[in-house]
Amino acid sequence: xxxxxxxxxxxxxxxxxxxxxxxxxxxxxxxxxxxxxxxxxxxxxxxxxxxxxxxxxxxxxxxxxxxxxxxxxxxxxxxxxxxxxxxxxxxxxxxxxxxxxxxxxxxxxxxxxxxxxxxxxxxxxxxxxxxxxxxxxxxxxxxxxxxxxxxxxxxxxxxxxxxxxxxxxxxxxxxxxxxxxxxxxxxxxxxxxxxxxxxxxxxxxxxxxxxxxxxxxxxxxxxxxxxxxxxxxxxxxxxxxxxxxxxxxxxxxxxxxxxxxxxx
Numbered sequence: 001x002x003x004x005x006x007x008x009x010x011x012x013x014x015x016x017x018x019x020x021x022x023x024x025x026x027x028x029x030x031x032x033x034x035x036x037x038x039x040x041x042x043x044x045x046x047x048x049x050x051x052x053x054x055x056x057x058x059x060x061x062x063x064x065x066x067x068x069x070x071x072x073x074x075x076x077x078x079x080x081x082x083x084x085x086x087x088x089x090x091x092x093x094x095x096x097x098x099x100x101x102x103x104x105x106x107x108x109x110x111x112x113x114x115x116x117x118x119x120x121x122x123x124x125x126x127x128x129x130x131x132x133x134x135x136x137x138x139x140x141x142x143x144x145x146x147x148x149x150x151x152x153x154x155x156x157x158x159x160x161x162x163x164x165x166x167x168x169x170x171x172x173x174x175x176x177x178x179x180x181x182x183x184x185x186x187x188x189x190x191x192x193x194x195x196x197x198x199x200x201x202x203x204x205x206x207x208x209x210x211x212x213x214x215x216x217x218x219x220x221x222x223x224x225x226x227x228x229x230x231x232x233x234x235x236x237x238x239x240x241x242x243x244x245x246x247x248x249x250x251x252x253x254x255x256x257x258x259x260x261x262x263x264x
Contacts, residue, residue, distance in 0.1 A: 036086075036117045039106040044090035049083040052091060055099050056084075065150040087114050087147070109142040122197050131198025143170070144196070165190050179255025183262055185216060186254060192216075213244045 053060035063069050068087070085091055087108055094105040108114040112134055116123035126135045133139050144167050145152050153167070168190045169176035176186075185192050193212060194204045201208040207215070217230050228235045238249060245253045252262040 038086045039089040039114050041089040041091075041093060041104065041106070044093040044104070046085050047091045047095055048085075051095060052084040059148045062150065063148050066146075066148055067152050068147055108147065109140050112141050115141050115147075125195070125197035125199070128198040129200055130195075130202060130204045132196075132204075134197075175254045177255075179252075180257045181260045181262060182255045183253060210244050213250075217244075 049060075069083075087106070089106040091105065097104055106114055123135075125131065134141065141147070165176050165186060172190075176190075190196075193206060195201075195206055196204075198204060199206070205212055242249075244250050248263075250262045252259070256262045
């Protein structure tokens with residue numbers, strides 16, 4: 001009997017442990033399913049995606065391929081957590097007014113608050129010391145992103161977004177123009193060197209020092225004592241105490257029209 005009691009107690013302990021593990025896993029899994037409340041339009045109700053599509057036909061045609069459409073239901077009871085009204089707010093008053101009064105609908109292109117409700121990590125990056133002025137209201141998300149299209153990384157308006165750096169080129173025209181001698185990093189895109197939303201380093205650089213350049217221009221040691229050999233030259237003394245892009249070195253970091261080693 002004592003053995004059976006011991007077995008029963010052990011069995012109960014095992015069941016409790018399994019229940020606790022299941023509860024823990026269930027709690028963790030719900031973190032991926034957190035529902036964010038949509039923006040509130042006073043006095044309005046949800047109408048569902050089909051009503052929006054009656055007027056916004058161009059957007060409706062492209063939207064099914066967008067990452068924002070991955071969870072999508074046409075049933076109005078789901079409108080608050082999927083589809084148009086999860087970002088733009090309840091649409092009944094907007095529809096009743098003929099769609100002409102923007103005050104009756106939320107436009108995330110003018111106010112990034114709705115975007116930040118889901119993109120919490122991006123909101124945090126915009127609070128870092130060096131950042132694009134989105135939280136200050138001098139920029140908005142749709143200048144760099146198309147919230148409705150297939151490629152959310154490209155803006156919907158402005159220049160033809162065929163090249164990788166065109167999003168940045170709309171503002172940073174001098175840096176993105178064509179050069180006789182191109183810095184190869186530009187072929188990979190601006191975000192190879194710069195944090196696109198914000199960072200702690202000057203000019204939003206990913207690295208504040210020569211380690212930025214050494215991510216591509218890797219250090220090569222030919223023999224012990226050879227020093228820092230980049231290309232055909234020993235850079236040991238040049239790189240000590242100053243950056244690669246210091247005056248007199250490779251200061252034309254985006255490209256040069258006069259020197260293949262990217263000098264001005």
